[in-house]
Amino acid sequence: MTDGFAAHVAAQNAALSGAGLVAIDVHTHVQFATAYAASAAGSKRLQEMKEHFRSEHVGMDLPAMAAFYRERRMAAVAFTVDHLGERPEHAVTNEEIGELAAEHRDAIIPFASVHPLRPDAAATARRLIEDYGMRGFKFHPSTQEFYPNDRAAYPLYEVLAEYRLPALFHTGQNGVGAGTKGGGGVRLKFSDPLYLDDVAVDFPDMPIVMAHPSFPWQDTALAIAVHKAQVYIDLSGWSPKYWPPQLVHYANTLLKDKVLFGTDFPLFTPERWTADLDKTEIREAVKPAIMLGNAARLFDLDLA
Numbered sequence: 332m333t334d335g336f337a338a339h340v341a342a343q344n345a346a347l348s349g350a351g352l353v354a355i356d357v358h359t360h361v362q363f364a365t366a367y368a369a370s371a372a373g374s375k376r377l378q379e380m381k382e383h384f385r386s387e388h389v390g391m392d393l394p395a396m397a398a399f400y401r402e403r404r405m406a407a408v409a410f411t412v413d414h415l416g417e418r419p420e421h422a423v424t425n426e427e428i429g430e431l432a433a434e435h436r437d438a439i440i441p442f443a444s445v446h447p448l449r450p451d452a453a454a455t456a457r458r459l460i461e462d463y464g465m466r467g468f469k470f471h472p473s474t475q476e477f478y479p480n481d482r483a484a485y486p487l488y489e490v491l492a493e494y495r496l497p498a499l500f501h502t503g504q505n506g507v508g509a510g511t512k513g514g515g516g517v518r519l520k521f522s523d524p525l526y527l528d529d530v531a532v533d534f535p536d537m538p539i540v541m542a543h544p545s546f547p548w549q550d551t552a553l554a555i556a557v558h559k560a561q562v563y564i565d566l567s568g569w570s571p572k573y574w575p576p577q578l579v580h581y582a583n584t585l586l587k588d589k590v591l592f593g594t595d596f597p598l599f600t601p602e603r604w605t606a607d608l609d610k611t612e613i614r615e616a617v618k619p620a621i622m623l624g625n626a627a628r629l630f631d632l633d634l635a
Contacts, residue, residue: 332494339433339464344632346436351404352634355440355626356601358499358542358567358593359407364423365392365431376421388597393428396596397435403601408499408593410442410469415449429463440630442467442499446475447484456490466630467497467540472521473505479521480529488534497538497629499565500527502552503545506568506598524552531559538629540591543568549575557585563629566621567593571608582621583614591629592622 332340376390391399393409400407409432411423418424425443432441443465445452459465468491472479479500491498502524508515524545531539540563545552556562564586566574574582582590594604608618627634 333461335461336464336494340466342433343436343440343464343466344630347406347440347632348634350401350406350437352406352623354403354405354592354601354622355408355630356400356405356594356596357408357540357565357591357626357629359396359409359596360598361393361396361409361411361423361428362390362597363392363421364427365394372420388600391597393423393431393439394435397431397438400601401435401438405601406438406440407596408440408442408467410499411444412469412471412474413444413446413449414475415446425459425465426463429459429465433464440466442469444469444471445487446477447481447487448475448477452484453486453490456487460490460494460496465496467491467499469499471501472526473501473517473519474507476518476521479526480533485533488530488537492534492537495536495538497540497563498530499540499542500524501543502527502541503543503548524548524555527562528555528559531555531562535561537561538563540565540629542593543595544574544578546575549578553577553581553586556589557581563589563591563625565591565593567595568598570599571604571613572610574611579612583612583617587617587620588625588628590621591626 396407396409409428411428428441432439441463443459445455445468477484502522504519505517505522508517524541527539527541538561541552542565552564556564594601
């Protein structure tokens with residue numbers, strides 16, 4: 332760890348330690364850049380989204396998300412998803428996430444997203460880590476259209492392993508394009524968690540988080556998480572009351588120290604997620620680790 336990155340980590344860890352956290356949500360999406368959210372076009376689109384989704388929480392920029400989570404004594408891992416091609420006008424950049432997270436260290440844990448097939452992916456990742464203190468990286472194989480074990484992605488993983496930063500991968504079925512003709516062109520095969528087994532073997536110093544219940548490959552994900560010490564599962568994207576029975580069983584037993592609270596905000600709010608968690612057979616004794624303890628260990632936080 333370099334002095335510059337160590338300084339970023341120390342500053343954030345101090346802020347998080349003093350925040351009195353009750354939970355860390357390891358999976359949230361920043362939908363709008365702050366400048367766009369404040370514009371006339373952004374305000375109009377935001378209102379349309381709220382009406383369409385019947386939610387007051389869609390379209391938040393990062394400062395609004397920080398306030399939302401701070402009110403709940405929670406911190407949120409926040410990210411965008413990098414796709415090849417021109418960036419949409421409303422989309423937030425990695426740099427903006429890093430800059431704003433530094434202003435809200437008590438509530439926002441910044442993750443970057445760099446498409447692993449970019450020629451400069453490794454150099455970009457190193458710059459984002461050193462200059463902005465990124466604490467991990469988000470990948471979405473189905474929409475980014477790459478297999479996680481593609482050797483072309485390995486130079487990027489080497490950087491993450493050097494800094495021992497977690498890589499969070501979407502796994503399983505995809506909400507993007509669901510129910511449309513051809514699924515909107517999204518190919519589910521890229522998000523089979525089995526490809527992450529190779530990555531876990533080849534990068535034992537890079538923590539891996541498999542995002543979501545991995546339908547239809549739930550047993551595969553559980554097997555990998557049990558077998559590979561540095562592999563976690565985040566529980567985002569599904570209401571807990573619809574989790575597969577085997578996921579509930581493993582969360583209560585062999586993987587009780589490796590499952591993580593995540594909402595996929597704004598798809599789910601923390602309130603809905605936790606209310607639905609109470610409708611499951613997850614044991615009360617396990618819940619504190621799911622909500623906070625396991626993520627604190629992943630990020631090497633002392634929250635005592």
